[in-house]
Amino acid sequence: xxxxxxxxxxxxxxxxxxxxxxxxxxxxxxxxxxxxxxxxxxxxxxxxxxxxxxxxxxxxxxxxxxxxxxxxxxxxxxxxxxxxxxxxxxxxxxxxxxxxxxxxxxxxxxxxxxxxxxxxxxxxxxxxxxxxxxxxxxxxxxxxxxxxxxxxxxxxxxxxxxxxxxxxxxxxxxxxxxxxxxxxxxxxxxxxxxxxxxxxxxxxxxxxxxxxxxxxxxxxxxxxxxxxxxxxxxxxxxxxxxxxxxxxxxxxxxxxxxxxxxxxxxxxxxxxxxxxxxxxxxxxxxxxxxxxxxxxxxxxxxx
Amino acid sequence: xxxxxxxxxxxxxxxxxxxxxxxxxxxxxxxxxxxxxxxxxxxxxxxxxxxxxxxxxxxxxxxxxxxxxxxxxxxxxxxxxxxxxxxxxxxxxxxxxxxxxxxxxxxxxxxxxxxxxxxxxxxxxxxxxxxxxxxxxxxxxxxxxxxxxxxxxxxxxxxxxxxxxxxxxxxxxxxxxxxxxxxxxxxxxxxxxxxxxxxxxxxxxxxxxxxxxxxxxxxxxxxxxxxxxxxxxxxxxxxxxxxxxxxxxxxxxxxxxxxxxxxxxxxxxxxxxxxxxxxxxxxxxxxxxxxxxxxxxxxxxxxxxxxx
Numbered sequence: 001x002x003x004x005x006x007x008x009x010x011x012x013x014x015x016x017x018x019x020x021x022x023x024x025x026x027x028x029x030x031x032x033x034x035x036x037x038x039x040x041x042x043x044x045x046x047x048x049x050x051x052x053x054x055x056x057x058x059x060x061x062x063x064x065x066x067x068x069x070x071x072x073x074x075x076x077x078x079x080x081x082x083x084x085x086x087x088x089x090x091x092x093x094x095x096x097x098x099x100x101x102x103x104x105x106x107x108x109x110x111x112x113x114x115x116x117x118x119x120x121x122x123x124x125x126x127x128x129x130x131x132x133x134x135x136x137x138x139x140x141x142x143x144x145x146x147x148x149x150x151x152x153x154x155x156x157x158x159x160x161x162x163x164x165x166x167x168x169x170x171x172x173x174x175x176x177x178x179x180x181x182x183x184x185x186x187x188x189x190x191x192x193x194x195x196x197x198x199x200x201x202x203x204x205x206x207x208x209x210x211x212x213x214x215x216x217x218x219x220x221x222x223x224x225x226x227x228x229x230x231x232x233x234x235x236x237x238x239x240x241x242x243x244x245x246x247x248x249x250x251x252x253x254x255x256x257x258x259x260x261x262x263x264x265x266x267x268x269x270x271x272x273x274x275x276x277x278x279x280x281x282x283x284x285x286x287x288x289x290x291x292x293x294x295x296x297x298x299x300x301x302x303x
Numbered sequence: 304x305x306x307x308x309x310x311x312x313x314x315x316x317x318x319x320x321x322x323x324x325x326x327x328x329x330x331x332x333x334x335x336x337x338x339x340x341x342x343x344x345x346x347x348x349x350x351x352x353x354x355x356x357x358x359x360x361x362x363x364x365x366x367x368x369x370x371x372x373x374x375x376x377x378x379x380x381x382x383x384x385x386x387x388x389x390x391x392x393x394x395x396x397x398x399x400x401x402x403x404x405x406x407x408x409x410x411x412x413x414x415x416x417x418x419x420x421x422x423x424x425x426x427x428x429x430x431x432x433x434x435x436x437x438x439x440x441x442x443x444x445x446x447x448x449x450x451x452x453x454x455x456x457x458x459x460x461x462x463x464x465x466x467x468x469x470x471x472x473x474x475x476x477x478x479x480x481x482x483x484x485x486x487x488x489x490x491x492x493x494x495x496x497x498x499x500x501x502x503x504x505x506x507x508x509x510x511x512x513x514x515x516x517x518x519x520x521x522x523x524x525x526x527x528x529x530x531x532x533x534x535x536x537x538x539x540x541x542x543x544x545x546x547x548x549x550x551x552x553x554x555x556x557x558x559x560x561x562x563x564x565x566x567x568x569x570x571x572x573x574x575x576x577x578x579x580x581x582x583x584x585x586x587x588x589x590x591x592x593x594x595x596x597x598x599x600x601x602x603x604x605x606x607x608x609x610x611x
Binding site: 044054069084 | 319321374375376379380470471473474476477478480481484488491492495496500501505508511515516517518585
């Protein structure tokens with residue numbers, strides 16, 4: 001997401017950039033935020049939709065990698081989750097550097113909305129297109145990965161782990177999912193915020209590594225991650241071999257009655273998670289920085 | 304200097320700021336022109352090098368994971384990270400890989416190169432990559448590295464090749480698509496970075512990811528499977544492989560015929576779809592299509608052999 005707007009940012013400044021590889025300060029960032037928001041909402045609907053589909057695909061690729069890396073772990077779960085989370089960073093690296101549009105993933109757009117630089121309507125339009133695109137992208141990866149028969153890995157254990165994870169996600173209560181979703185998207189938005197502070201790609205990759213691996217390793221929820229994981233679980237739960245292995249790994253019979261597309265996925269899981277994501281992104285990150293650096297800017301005492 | 308002068312090139316010279324996605328798209332477009340300008344001999348040698356580099360990464364990954372006692376997921380991830388060697392060499396030392404060259408479609412769609420150029424590059428590069436892969440097979444065979452760890456290195460190579468030749472057509476196709484989507488995205492990330500650190504680190508995630516996920520790369524398979532076909536004739540390697548797998552192996556598909564029909568054809572097709580359609584055409588549509596709403600940047604990056 002960052003840098004798509006660099007061209008328009010430079011256009012505003014009169015001088016050619018000087019020798020400057022320092023990271024931006026938060027104040028500079030907040031100034032830039034408004035321009036980014038405007039550029040982002042001025043994108044055509046079709047362009048935005050394609051960029052959102054890409055983001056859905058990238059997050060799904062990262063999620064499958066996370067599950068794959070952790071699926072055979074039999075001890076040191078914390079460490080395995082950490083390494084899986086680091087592998088998941090792939091997804092956000094791709095999103096940020098190629099400029100894809102992740103649902104609620106750009107705190108700068110929310111900041112320019114809070115500063116009234118873009119209308120609520122433009123902000124909502126972006127969010128809705130991003131949601132549809134992300135869902136489309138993630139579901140298309142469900143099809144590709146199902147066809148690739150990758151879930152047969154380690155004698156169906158990979159597929160079984162996907163079913164177990166998905167089942168756990170649809171059987172979690174509203175409050176828990178909401179809180180996890182809030183922290184999940186706060187971490188994503190912080191990662192993206194750090195990316196805007198950095199300049200080179202290595203800055204960006206390293207600033208994503210910590211927040212994003214924390215998100216996955218600690219089991220926080222992100223709507224777009226679930227858009228791949230739960231539909232994949234729904235698709236795999238009808239497979240006899242996967243189910244046998246899943247029950248063996250679970251150590252008893254599984255109740256998969258909640259694992260359905262509309263009731264389980266969209267209502268029980270996605271609603272609270274998306275709500276948490278929105279609050280985490282807009283209030284915790286964008287709102288806080290907007291308040292400190294833009295709303296209260298220049299109101300401090302002269303020192 | 305005029306107020307509105309974007310001065311992309313001077314910015315490039317003085318700052319470490321990565322290229323914006325729009326600039327990166329222009330670079331990808333321009334890179335196709337540079338490739339079209341190369342003489343056939345140049346392209347051919349560069350593509351043999353690419354075949355060798357990728358095979359180098361492949362053998363390194365085989366070797367490192369051959370006697371791993373870690374669990375499978377972790378071993379796969381380490382295999383992917385080690386395999387990145389091949390792509391780091393390709394992206395930084397300069398070599399022409401078939402999968403990355405699928406992005407030439409961007410230059411073609413912008414009408415910067417002709418259909419003839421496009422097809423010529425793809426054909427030469429594919430043949431060159433194949434020769435590079437086979438050269439590495441012969442060297443690696445002569446190096447007797449497959450004897451290491453009581454033949455476990457050879458056995459691991461055999462098991463990898465065996466698994467690749469027993470995939471169904473659809474699975475090989477889908478794995479090819481996903482693989483080259485990631486490889487082309489890796490190329491994209493490399494073009495957007497400026498320093499060596501940018502490039503090396505951006506290779507690790509997508510390439511590590513695709514290898515760990517078990518996706519299929521046609522050029523890597525030009526090393527993996529011929530190596531397996533040769534090692535199959537050595538009884539001690541086969542015995543160790545059966546011991547590692549814990550069952551007798553049906554190696555009847557591990558032949559040149561099995562290689563071409565079960566693996567190389569669907570995987571190449573998948574790679575082509577993943578690279579050309581899912582990355583090249585999509586990014587061209589987003590950033591470079593005539594009425595995309597961006598002003599053309601006309602980025603002319605500093606690639607070697609580009610002084611005209």
